[in-house]
Amino acid sequence: MQELDLKPSSRIASIGVSEILKITAAANARKRAGNPTIILGAGEPDFDTPDFIKEAAAKAMREGDTKYTAIDGTAELKKAIQEKFKRDNNLEYNLDQITVSSGAKQILFNAFMASLNNGDEVIIPAPYWTSYSDIVTICGGKPQIVQCLEEENFCLSAEKLEAAINSKTRWLLLNSPSNPSGAAYTNEQLKAIGDVLLKYPDIWIISDDIYEHILYDNRKFTNILDVIPELKKRTLLCNGVSKAYAMTGWRLGYGAGPSSLIKAMAVVQSQSTSCPSSISQAAAVAALNGPQDIVKQRCVSFQKRRDLIVDGLNTIPSINCRRPEGAFYVFANCSKLLGKITREKQLLKSDIDFCNYLMRSVDVAVVPGTYFGLAPFFRISYATNDHELNEAIKRIKIACDELV
Incomplete structure (x- = not known):
């Protein structure tokens, strides 16, 4: 046929x-x-993947932890993520402000699908991870690409950000350290960007922190909430276990942000993948709570x-x-x-x-x-x-x- x-x-x-x-x-x-x-x-x-994480997954399987879980993550994993944000980032989140998905990519997809209307724009500094613009497009939005040159260390400036903002701008997507450039924003750069965003209260921010733990030359990780805490009420932090713990195949990402956004993202996830793997969630608990050496x-x-x-x-x-x-x-x-x-x-x-x-x-x-x-x-x-x-x-x- x-x-x-x-x-x-x-x-x-x-x-x-x-x-x-x-x-x-x-x-x-x-x-x-x-x-x-x-x-x-x-x-x-x-x-x-470190052996103690594998063992946690094996233990979960032996004990029958192989059923559906809550749509956007078990309470145990959300508590581990909550503690991670306190320990590593000095940030406080309630459990209803945390979501878990099948990879950090799904965190981005859920957020844009839950919030973008046709024609809404997302500012994406280039060079950018290739999936960013395509996810925005699939979700009905329009990627607003801002080229950040080599002489600018591939980082978005406050001036370029403000020039890109218009009445259709809904989100700014920041990634630091960056894929593909490896560039990391300084506190001064983030402060300048944050000062611009304070003038535009309807623009939300995604901070993709997936490479948080891979920084060099004794550099300390920082994101926009470290320098402009007032933006927390409209910022989604996107992270996962794939890069830091060599768990790419486990497909486990997480995010934290305002409860209204997290709730809307759960609606999207409930009608797409539903809950992440119970085994991967058990492994992620071990990764986040275990030794970080x-x-x-x-x-x-x-x-x-x-x-x-x-x-x-x-x-x-x-x-x-x-x-x-x-x-x-x-x-x-x-x-x-x-x-x-x-x-x-x-x-x-x-x-x-x-x-x-x-x-x-x-x-x-x-x-x-x-x-x-x-x-x-x-x-x-x-x-x-x-x-x-x-x-x-x-x-x-x-x-x-x-x-x-």
Whole structure:
């Protein structure tokens, strides 16, 4: 029987599967075909989930903790999240101001689906994580992209924020430390942004803090509520266990904000995924309540890898790479390579061309800056071992040297 072609809804007509996932899938296909491909695309720690967290999950299964839970999280997990905010952020939240979902991405989706009407705008500083703009679009909103340049350390300024605000602005989405740039906002930058927002009481804020515990050079984590506490009544903090505790596959995110927003988000979740996995929730309780030393130890490893990749890339004359403050990405400038020609006589017109060239010529998979809203750059995830990072630098240098 011949299948019919589906006409996609207008919500997704202009949206495709994540380009990062496409690049990773293509790289894995090359690897399966026998190519020595180094994959530096996915934002996933190479460390394993700590054993004490796994044991908590196994214990939950042995004890039959395998049923549906409350829609947006068990009381036990919400209490652990409540204590985490007190301990790490000096913030007080009631349990009805906390929500749990199947990943931090779902926190964002629930918030926008619950609050956006058609045409409402969300200000998103670029470079940004690729899913931000697509989630806003699916939820009926309009992404208002504000480009933040390399000379601005990829951070949104108060002046650019105010210039982007209009009568349709509903949200500002901040991510610090950032994916893809690794940039972290200073208290001074956040204070300036917050002062602007105080003038616009109808604009809400999402602070995506998923890389909170991955900061370098003794930098202390800060978000906008540290400097402008008055904004708490219209701020959603988005977080999860995937990055800090190497729990990407457990799919567990959480958020905290005004109870009216949390209640509306629960409506969305109740009609989509319903409750998160009971086993993942038990594991997250252990992660948040357990010893935090392993998080700090792994952050030290990430900092060494950051220095390795930044120093290595900066030895290549045609590449410039800023040293990020956090997360596990670098966002390197490849503008000097555009206009050059490969051995196959291909002209490199864009960062997409350059990244395709790296995959094709030296089997290194990285992600073009275009997909993060700012070109010409490329993102490397250095959440992998030193051997692969060193080898990747050697190969990138060879590929650049062969260009004319």
